[in-house]
Amino acid sequence: MSNLSPVDRAKFIAARRACDYVEDGMKVGLGTGSTAAWMVRQLGEMVREDGLRIKGVPTSSRTAHLARETGIEVISLDEAKWLDLTIDGADEFDGDLALIKGGGGALLQEKIVATASDRMVVIADAAKEVQALGAFPLPVEVVPFGWQTTKALVEETLAGVDVLGREATLRISGDGPYVTDEGNYILDLALRRIGNPWQTSLVLNQIPGVVENGLFVDVCDVVVIGRPDGVVEVRDVENGASTQRVDILGEDANLFADE
Numbered sequence: 001m002s003n004l005s006p007v008d009r010a011k012f013i014a015a016r017r018a019c020d021y022v023e024d025g026m027k028v029g030l031g032t033g034s035t036a037a038w039m040v041r042q043l044g045e046m047v048r049e050d051g052l053r054i055k056g057v058p059t060s061s062r063t064a065h066l067a068r069e070t071g072i073e074v075i076s077l078d079e080a081k082w083l084d085l086t087i088d089g090a091d092e093f094d095g096d097l098a099l100i101k102g103g104g105g106a107l108l109q110e111k112i113v114a115t116a117s118d119r120m121v122v123i124a125d126a127a128k129e130v131q132a133l134g135a136f137p138l139p140v141e142v143v144p145f146g147w148q149t150t151k152a153l154v155e156e157t158l159a160g161v162d163v164l165g166r167e168a169t170l171r172i173s174g175d176g177p178y179v180t181d182e183g184n185y186i187l188d189l190a191l192r193r194i195g196n197p198w199q200t201s202l203v204l205n206q207i208p209g210v211v212e213n214g215l216f217v218d219v220c221d222v223v224v225i226g227r228p229d230g231v232v233e234v235r236d237v238e239n240g241a242s243t244q245r246v247d248i249l250g251e252d253a254n255l256f257a258d259e
């Protein structure tokens with residue numbers, strides 16, 4: 001563990017802390033990305049070593065694979081119907097706990113799963129916090145049919161929205177377009193600053209060809225922010241600005257000890 005980079009330590013610490021929200025018997029949405037992967041590994045360890053009984057609903061094929069590998073029982077969202085909790089990462093979060101997600105291309109399943117959960121807990125390192133969303137390009141999932149027409153319509157529509165930029169770029173992987181788990185493409189929008197995330201999200205989702213966008217507004221309940229020194233900050237939407245600071249290294253001083 002001591003070999004982790006500072007940012008990976010921060011992600012690990014946030015993920016570890018967020019696992020405290022998981023109780024025996026819960027149905028848990030499992031997010032996607034490098035931060036969420038720490039959470040899946042940690043939950044897997046709790047299943048294998050502490051006998052924790054949970055059912056996990058993954059938000060991507062990558063997470064499904066990892067969850068099975070770690071020993072978590074995987075079920076589909078339709079089998080679960082409703083979830084107690086989803087834990088996921090984010091690309092950006094603001095003071096209202098609005099998020100940009102989808103940097104890893106999993107925004108569609110992530111939004112469906114988070115919306116079908118009693119509670120969404122986001123895990124992040126401190127660098128993900130922003131005053132206003134939009135520095136991170138906003139991922140928008142579009143159907144392949146007519147994607148260039150959809151792209152032009154997205155850019156045109158953004159002229160009427162409170163954002164600073166509107167250039168859309170097709171996400172590429174290898175020699176061709178990046179293809180999501182649902183067989184769609186991703187447009188990354190360089191909006192630079194999103195004045196009204198809720199309005200932007202609604203406007204984008206009205207455009208034919210757009211399947212979903214990576215703005216999560218009024219979805220996240222708690223953000224757990226990890227720092228490389230072991231301090232965790234928890235922001236809870238119900239308690240407004242109140243924060244809780246927990247020194248994970250203090251709880252477990254050997255966590256980063258050389259093995």
Ligand SMILES: O=C[C@H](O)[C@H](O)[C@H](O)COP(=O)(O)O
Pocket residue numbers: 031032033034035036088089090091100101102103104105106107110
């Ligand atoms: O599509 C991917 C997800 O929205 C991720 O949760 C997000 O991109 C954050 O990923 P990471 O934890 O790797 O920064």
